[in-house]
Amino acid sequence: xxxxxxxxxxxxxxxxxxxxxxxxxxxxxxxxxxxxxxxxxxxxxxxxxxxxxxxxxxxxxxxxxxxxxxxxxxxxxxxxxxxxxxxxxxxxxxxxxxxxxxxxxxxxxxxxxxxxxxxxxxxxxxxxxxxxxxxxxxxxxxxxxxxxxxxxxxxxxxxxxxxxxxxxxxxxxxxxxxxxxxxxxxxxxxxxxxxxxxxxxxxxxxxxxxxxxxxxxxxxxxxxxxxxxxxxxxxxxxxxxxxxxxxxxxxxxxxxxxxxxxxxxxxxxxxxxxxxxxxxxxxxxxxxxxxxxxxxxxxxxxxxxxxxxxxxxxxxxxxxxxxxxxxxxxxxxxxxxxxxxxxxxxxxxxxxxxxxxxxxxxxxxxxxxxxxxxxxxxxxxxxxxxxxxxxxxxxxxxxxxxxxxxxxxxxxxxxxxxxxxxxxxxxxxx
Amino acid sequence: xxxxxxxxxxxxxxxxxxxxxxxxxxxxxxxxxxxxxxxxxxxxxxxxxxxxxxxxxxxxxxxxxxxxxxxxxxxxxxxxxxxxxxxxxxxxxxxxxxxxxxxxxxxxxxxxxxxxxxxxxxxxxxxxxxxxxxxxxxxxxxxxxxxxxxxxxxxxxxxxxxxxxxxxxxxxxxxxxxxxxxxxxxxxxxxxxxxxxxxxxxxxxxxxxxxxxxxxxxxxxxxxxxxxxxxxxxxxxxxxxxxxxxxxxxxxxxxxxxxxxxxxxxxxxxxxxxxxxxxxxxxxxxxxxxxxxxxxxxxxxxxxxxxxxxxxxxxxxxxxxxxxxxxxxxxxxxxxxxxxxxxxxxxxxxxxxxxxxxxxxxxxxxxxxxxxxxxxxxxxxxxxxxxxxxxxxxxxxxxxxxxxxxxxxxxxxxxxxxxxxxxxxxxxxxxxxxxxxxxxxxxxxxxxxxxxxxxxxxxxxx
Numbered sequence: 001x002x003x004x005x006x007x008x009x010x011x012x013x014x015x016x017x018x019x020x021x022x023x024x025x026x027x028x029x030x031x032x033x034x035x036x037x038x039x040x041x042x043x044x045x046x047x048x049x050x051x052x053x054x055x056x057x058x059x060x061x062x063x064x065x066x067x068x069x070x071x072x073x074x075x076x077x078x079x080x081x082x083x084x085x086x087x088x089x090x091x092x093x094x095x096x097x098x099x100x101x102x103x104x105x106x107x108x109x110x111x112x113x114x115x116x117x118x119x120x121x122x123x124x125x126x127x128x129x130x131x132x133x134x135x136x137x138x139x140x141x142x143x144x145x146x147x148x149x150x151x152x153x154x155x156x157x158x159x160x161x162x163x164x165x166x167x168x169x170x171x172x173x174x175x176x177x178x179x180x181x182x183x184x185x186x187x188x189x190x191x192x193x194x195x196x197x198x199x200x201x202x203x204x205x206x207x208x209x210x211x212x213x214x215x216x217x218x219x220x221x222x223x224x225x226x227x228x229x230x231x232x233x234x235x236x237x238x239x240x241x242x243x244x245x246x247x248x249x250x251x252x253x254x255x256x257x258x259x260x261x262x263x264x265x266x267x268x269x270x271x272x273x274x275x276x277x278x279x280x281x282x283x284x285x286x287x288x289x290x291x292x293x294x295x296x297x298x299x300x301x302x303x304x305x306x307x308x309x310x311x312x313x314x315x316x317x318x319x320x321x322x323x324x325x326x327x328x329x330x331x332x333x334x335x336x337x338x339x340x341x342x343x344x345x346x347x348x349x350x351x352x353x354x355x356x357x358x359x360x361x362x363x364x365x366x367x368x369x370x371x372x373x374x375x376x377x378x379x380x381x382x383x384x385x386x387x388x389x390x391x392x393x394x395x396x397x398x399x400x401x402x403x404x405x406x407x408x409x410x411x412x413x414x415x416x417x418x419x420x421x422x423x424x425x426x427x428x429x430x
Numbered sequence: 431x432x433x434x435x436x437x438x439x440x441x442x443x444x445x446x447x448x449x450x451x452x453x454x455x456x457x458x459x460x461x462x463x464x465x466x467x468x469x470x471x472x473x474x475x476x477x478x479x480x481x482x483x484x485x486x487x488x489x490x491x492x493x494x495x496x497x498x499x500x501x502x503x504x505x506x507x508x509x510x511x512x513x514x515x516x517x518x519x520x521x522x523x524x525x526x527x528x529x530x531x532x533x534x535x536x537x538x539x540x541x542x543x544x545x546x547x548x549x550x551x552x553x554x555x556x557x558x559x560x561x562x563x564x565x566x567x568x569x570x571x572x573x574x575x576x577x578x579x580x581x582x583x584x585x586x587x588x589x590x591x592x593x594x595x596x597x598x599x600x601x602x603x604x605x606x607x608x609x610x611x612x613x614x615x616x617x618x619x620x621x622x623x624x625x626x627x628x629x630x631x632x633x634x635x636x637x638x639x640x641x642x643x644x645x646x647x648x649x650x651x652x653x654x655x656x657x658x659x660x661x662x663x664x665x666x667x668x669x670x671x672x673x674x675x676x677x678x679x680x681x682x683x684x685x686x687x688x689x690x691x692x693x694x695x696x697x698x699x700x701x702x703x704x705x706x707x708x709x710x711x712x713x714x715x716x717x718x719x720x721x722x723x724x725x726x727x728x729x730x731x732x733x734x735x736x737x738x739x740x741x742x743x744x745x746x747x748x749x750x751x752x753x754x755x756x757x758x759x760x761x762x763x764x765x766x767x768x769x770x771x772x773x774x775x776x777x778x779x780x781x782x783x784x785x786x787x788x789x790x791x792x793x794x795x796x797x798x799x800x801x802x803x804x805x806x807x808x809x810x811x812x813x814x815x816x817x818x819x820x821x822x823x824x825x826x827x828x829x830x831x832x833x834x835x836x837x838x839x840x841x842x843x844x845x846x847x848x849x850x851x852x853x854x855x856x857x858x859x860x861x862x863x864x865x866x867x868x869x870x871x872x873x874x875x876x877x878x879x880x881x882x883x884x885x886x887x888x889x890x891x892x
């Protein structure tokens with residue numbers, strides 16, 4: 001061990017310092033612009049900022065003490081994204097920022113816990129059918145006992161807060177698939193029967209997989225949460241491809257998906273509505289198209305360098321604090337700010353895939369691939385919806401959108417990804 | 431598996447790159463459209479904070495200005511019904527019209543230059559300001575024309591221009607409306623059967639009646655006639671067994687005399703000899719089918735519903751009846767081209783655009799739009815028009831000491847009494863103003879429209 005590794009996480013903390021500086025400047029701009037003065041939350045704004053900076057710094061120190069050898073770029077990236085989210089929440093509605101900060105503390109605790117107690121994450125692979133069962137139950141619960149928010153019936157109400165179970169099930173899905181694919185990889189790759197000269201796996205081999213995503217898909221049709229359904233399905237395809245490299249699965253998957261999409265368009269009003277809005281939101285300006293048009297107005301008004309923090313009017317977009325926070329960022333920080341955020345996610349995905357490539361075993365690699373795909377796809381789907389590249393499907397922008405379930409789950413995701421990185425790092429040293 | 435992951439990585443990273451490209455596309459290509467969309471509340475608010483540029487007439491008389499009322503800019507128009515269609519209005523509820531609409535960007539300071547100046551001004555805590563517009567209109571003549579039209583108690587329009595430049599001096603349309611009270615009176619205006627929101631000067635569509643004979647005459651004279659040929663008018667023209675009636679038998683006369691007494695027989699015959707193709711071409715040389723490049727709504731003049739006119743229709747078109755529909759602007763331009771040796775100047779409304787500090791940003795330069803006819807033809811027709819006022823149907827437009835050239839028209843139509851037309855210019859030897867007057871269902875052009883033209887010409891030559 002050389003001295004660089006002895007002081008191993010100093011690079012991470014240096015990057016975190018930039019993030020801290022960034023967040024403090026953001027707060028200062030809000031003060032100078034008089035934006036945060038409108039509510040008597042001034043002192044809270046300072047507390048939130050200091051609290052956030054400290055949480056990330058302490059995590060890094062904690063990891064150094066605990067001799068944690070994971071990737072050093074992911075936490076600073078997460079920190080900047082979270083800070084941006086908090087600054088914009090303070091600017092849009094300070095009350096949301098306060099709640100989000102409370103969730104951040106929970107999320108940081110979860111991250112600390114996962115990166116210490118779950119370092120030996122391979123035990124997770126033994127519980128895959130329990131995960132499948134848990135996931136199914138968690139998805140079923142909101143259908144019967146849940147409440148509807150923003151058109152999707154995916155929340156469980158616990159008076160003080162609501163939990164969106166489908167967020168947590170994402171992780172369970174990845175764990176299940178990673179475990180299942182790692183074990184049946186060879187079987188799935190080779191295939192046992194052939195059809196038109198192509199090896200085709202038997203029902204027995206792909207049965208559980210099909211069942212898994214059918215459950216997910218059907219449930220989400222009932223929950224009316226298109227975005228999450230899309231993310232589940234695409235993550236599934238990504239992982240299967242990584243495990244087997246067989247285009248066969250992907251093509252079949254896409255065909256099934258397109259058929260499903262076509263059928264849902266004709267059967268489900270809420271699907272058709274989303275597509276119609278996407279084709280021409282101006283036709284529905286007064287009603288269902290209003291939100292997307294407002295988002296486009298905000299984005300277009302931002303220009304290249306933006307109106308400036310606190311100088312735009314993102315409040316005109318309904319649900320700007322959750323699904324549409326990206327539009328607010330672009331309005332006030334401009335094209336430059338928007339591209340900056342996308343590049344941060346791009347680096348996140350790049351590091352995630354690097355971790356997957358460096359992983360020493362299939363389960364680890366597949367888990368890292370799944371978690372990274374989940375992140376990349378979710379970012380793509382929500383930003384594409386906000387800029388009207390794709391039909392809008394209400395999902396959160398990881399680390400930035402207001403929402404406790406989303407924040408905690410994405411920190412959990414980060415923790416698991418870092419654990420894979422740590423494992424590879426320690427094995428390299430042996 | 432590493433290879434698979436690498437390929438998957440390319441896919442995921444390219445998805446995010448697509449986002450960057452599409453976001454840039456939205457921002458750079460659609461950004462200003464979205465930012466300045468009339469339904470974008472940011473834009474609406476910005477408008478309410480901007481001092482919209484003033485509009486002046488050619489002598490610097492204020493036609494429209496913005497006044498600050500309780501922290502909000504309110505548009506105020508010192509002249510109302512006299513010039514309402516031309517200047518137009520701005521309303522949160524009903525949008526914009528007229529010059530206010532056509533030069534919205536300049537008036538609101540949304541041109542790149544104005545945006546930059548306003549950005550600098552913002553640093554010094556100055557109010558954002560729009561650019562100002564000088565019209566070619568002379569509000570004194572415009573007002574007189576509007577008053578004269580109002581006195582007839584009938585809808586109508588007057589257009590006057592300077593033949594040598596194309597400057598529009600008058601574009602009056604009656605009835606008008608009060609743009610200061612647009613929102614209170616909107617429903618009334620929409621339900622009024624006289625359509626007070628219609629700009630008759632540019633968008634009115636009337637059969638031209640006998641004033642069309644000027645175009646037919648030009649067609650004949652530049653297609654073989656020298657003007658000395660004699661025709662016989664028995665009081666009617668027989669076309670395909672159908673009799674095109676004249677006011678009276680005019681006996682033996684040439685084209686010059688035909689213009690003076692407004693003989694239908696001669697011009698019906700000349701139209702038939704020209705043929706459909708030549709006739710249409712001549713009309714197009716006089717601007718039929720063109721919108722003249724004016725940024726306001728202009729109804730282009732039309733000759734026929736389709737281009738296959740039968741002989742009856744052609745004979746009717748040659749004397750300004752049938753399916754011909756023209757705007758007063760069109761006929762003023764016909765007079766203007768004849769006055770300007772056959773050369774039609776492009777008509778224009780805005781002389782100058784200046785900054786709020788008075789610095790000129792744009793100065794319009796006169797341009798030739800069409801060579802409508804040759805100068806000798808123009809001279810011949812001009813002389814005939816002088817005699818038409820001196821001796822013929824246009825006597826009511828006579829002015830002592832000034833030679834006025836003119837042609838009357840009494841256009842039959844389905845809606846009742848004929849439309850009264852007069853087009854002309856003065857002084858004939860050195861034309862300073864060309865004018866077209868139409869009074870809807872006003873009766874004879876010589877008695878209703880010519881006196882209005884006379885007053886307008888007098889005021890313009892003052």
